[in-house]
Amino acid sequence: MPKYAIHVEKLSKSYDDVLAVKSISFAVKPGETVALLGGNGAGKTTTISMLLGILLPTSGTINVLGEDMVKDRFKVMHRLNFSSPYVDLPRRLTVRQNLMFFSKLYGIINARERLMHLAEELDLLELLNRPTGSLSAGQKTRVSVAKALINEPEILLLDEPTASLDPDTADWVRNYIKEYQKRTNAAILLASHNMTEVERICDNVLMMKYGKIVDQGTPDDLLHRYSRTNLEEVFLDIARDRKNSADQKDSDVPSKNIPRKPPHDDLEYGDI
Numbered sequence: 001m002p003k004y005a006i007h008v009e010k011l012s013k014s015y016d017d018v019l020a021v022k023s024i025s026f027a028v029k030p031g032e033t034v035a036l037l038g039g040n041g042a043g044k045t046t047t048i049s050m051l052l053g054i055l056l057p058t059s060g061t062i063n064v065l066g067e068d069m070v071k072d073r074f075k076v077m078h079r080l081n082f083s084s085p086y087v088d089l090p091r092r093l094t095v096r097q098n099l100m101f102f103s104k105l106y107g108i109i110n111a112r113e114r115l116m117h118l119a120e121e122l123d124l125l126e127l128l129n130r131p132t133g134s135l136s137a138g139q140k141t142r143v144s145v146a147k148a149l150i151n152e153p154e155i156l157l158l159d160e161p162t163a164s165l166d167p168d169t170a171d172w173v174r175n176y177i178k179e180y181q182k183r184t185n186a187a188i189l190l191a192s193h194n195m196t197e198v199e200r201i202c203d204n205v206l207m208m209k210y211g212k213i214v215d216q217g218t219p220d221d222l223l224h225r226y227s228r229t230n231l232e233e234v235f236l237d238i239a240r241d242r243k244n245s246a247d248q249k250d251s252d253v254p255s256k257n258i259p260r261k262p263p264h265d266d267l268e269y270g271d272i
């Protein structure tokens with residue numbers, strides 16, 4: 001097993017003339033949970049999409065589970081998975097059909113058992129025959145988490161894993177994911193705007209701004225360095241350049257204010 005589940009060096013990504021990610025470097029060890037934080041447009045989704053192998057970097061290297069993600073992504077893609085409330089599962093398929101489809105895609109041997117196990121664990125049994133498009137936002141989030149765990153991934157990329165969940169269900173889902181990690185030693189990279197969630201479950205935090213990592217450390221390190229009592233205040237300090245964040249030059253601001261288009265827009269789930 002390589003030392004790092006994810007090892008990124010000098011990674012950059014441009015969309016035409018927008019430099020969305022600028023020479024970032026970081027690593028995530030097996031069993032570790034790292035948060036990728038930053039304001040809107042900071043480059044989080046672009047970074048996650050490159051880690052998943054669905055966007056190619058402009059430059060830099062991504063090593064995932066010991067493989068070069070640019071050259072050999074097909075060797076490892078089946079060992080990763082992700083969940084995002086912003087990527088809809090096919091809406092007309094029922095929850096059962098969707099989960100079965102992904103089981104087949106990942107080559108799960110006992111697909112039916114795995115599906116029923118996750119449906120039971122994530123309280124989806126009563127939703128299995130409903131078209132996925134007819135579910136509430138919170139129900140869709142739980143289906144997305146089930147889909148993300150279907151192949152027992154060694155790396156889990158989570159974009160807002162508890163978006164739209166009520167506090168009780170969110171707490172339950174967080175604990176479920178942490179239990180999964182304890183059992184499997186999976187590495188987790190989590191993009192979130194929920195600072196309480198980050199403080200609770202993350203070992204390390206990467207703060208992104210204008211495509212760069214401007215600060216990083218354990219939640220305690222950051223609280224101490226910024227003399228704050230919670231990460232939300234640290235986040236605001238960094239976002240507003242109040243103190244301790246790296247100097248932002250004018251050239252760090254994206255060169256054109258192009259309306260945001262999610263990088264996933266042109267992707268089909270079949271690509272993953």
Ligand SMILES: Nc1ncnc2c1ncn2[C@@H]1O[C@H](COP(=O)(O)OP(=O)(O)OP(=O)(O)O)[C@@H](O)[C@H]1O
Pocket residue numbers: 015018019020038039040041042043044045046047254258259260261262263
């Ligand atoms: N397909 C695209 N074409 C052009 N520019 C893009 C595209 N996708 C993203 N961008 C730009 O790249 C930058 C980073 O966007 P990204 O979606 O990675 O940010 P983010 O941190 O995930 O933001 P949010 O929290 O709002 O989801 C932004 O300036 C955005 O407008």
